[in-house]
Amino acid sequence: MPSKLNWLLQNTEPGSLVLQSWLTKNGISPSLANKYMHSHWLQKLRAGVYARSGRDPQWRDAVLCLQNQLGISVHLAGLTSLTYQGRSHYLHLTHQSICLCVEDKVSLPKWFKEFPNVEWFLISNQKLNMNNPKYLTEIEIKGERLKASVPELAAYEIVNAVPSSLSFEHAAELFQGLVNLSPRKVEGLLQSSRAVKTNRLYLFLGDHYAHPWAKRIDKSSIDLGTGKRQIVSGGTLDQTYQITVPEHLVNKGSLHG
Known part of the structure; x- marks a missing residue:
């Protein structure tokens, strides 16, 4: 087998997305890629984008392509991260929504934004002054390893999405199961965060469910700002964190009755 084809087969899996820019960097010209397509080693998806033959590419192949071929820093976040780490029972089986x-x-390239059968929900964590590898992990999805936020960071990404793209109730229900977070990781995360509302809501939900980690956090080192903040329109003001929340949560009522 010719060495370049051998290289391609060793460095991709069936279903992998393969960009011409990456092939060119590794000595496979457009004309050679075209030859591999006619020999059914590659399947052309659009200009400059191929898939390795053998199975249909999935959303995870698109993420790995961003990461490995374009060098874009990307990780599974929020609800998606918790779901694939077995921390959530919310798994969208029909129309994939990936955070x-x-x-x-x-x-991000057009082919990625328009990838079929998936709805991308993109966040940036721009208010976190933190680039610490301990907040990322690797998870395996159908034999492929993807970077993902650890549960402490995933929880932050979830409360940061309230109420713009996630309901308070949904976030609270997810938080109820987050019993075993690391207080050291939570504290370090919130210390590095400039998002006052997110910090307050994270601590409020930890306190509300009386999670053991919440009692071990030094709140004096976390930016909680001043004044009241509205999170839920028409909600009730929680006196401790000065945020508006659903009334039944202030009254310590259970979400499940």
Whole structure:
């Protein structure tokens, strides 16, 4: 087998997305890629974008392509991260909605934005002054390893999405199961955050469910700002964190009755 084809087969899997820019960097010209397409090693998806033959590419192949071929810093975030780490029972089985954290202001390619059968929910964590590898992990999805936020960061990404793209009730229900977070990781995360409302809501939900980690956090080192903040329109003011929340949560009522 010719060495360049051998290289391609060793460095991709069936279903992998393959960009011509990456092939060119590795010595496979457009004409050679075209030859591999006619020999059914590659399948052309659009100009400059191929898939390795053998299975249909999935959303995870698109994420790995961003990461490995374009060098874009990206990880599974929020609800998606918790779901694939077995921390959530909310798994969208029909229409995939995938939450990704990408570097702020990174321009994503058109083929990625238009990838079929998936709805990308993109966040940037721009108010976190933190680039610590301990807040990322690797998870395996159908044999492929993807970067993902650890549960402490995923929880932050969830409360940061309230109420713009996630309801308070949904976030609260997810938080109820987050019993075993690391207080050290939570504290370090919130210390690095400039998002006052997010910080307050994270601590409020930890306190509300009386999670053990919440009692071990030094709140004096966390930016909680001053004054009242509205999170829920028409909600009730929680006196401790000065945020508006659903009334039944202030009254310590259970979400499940």
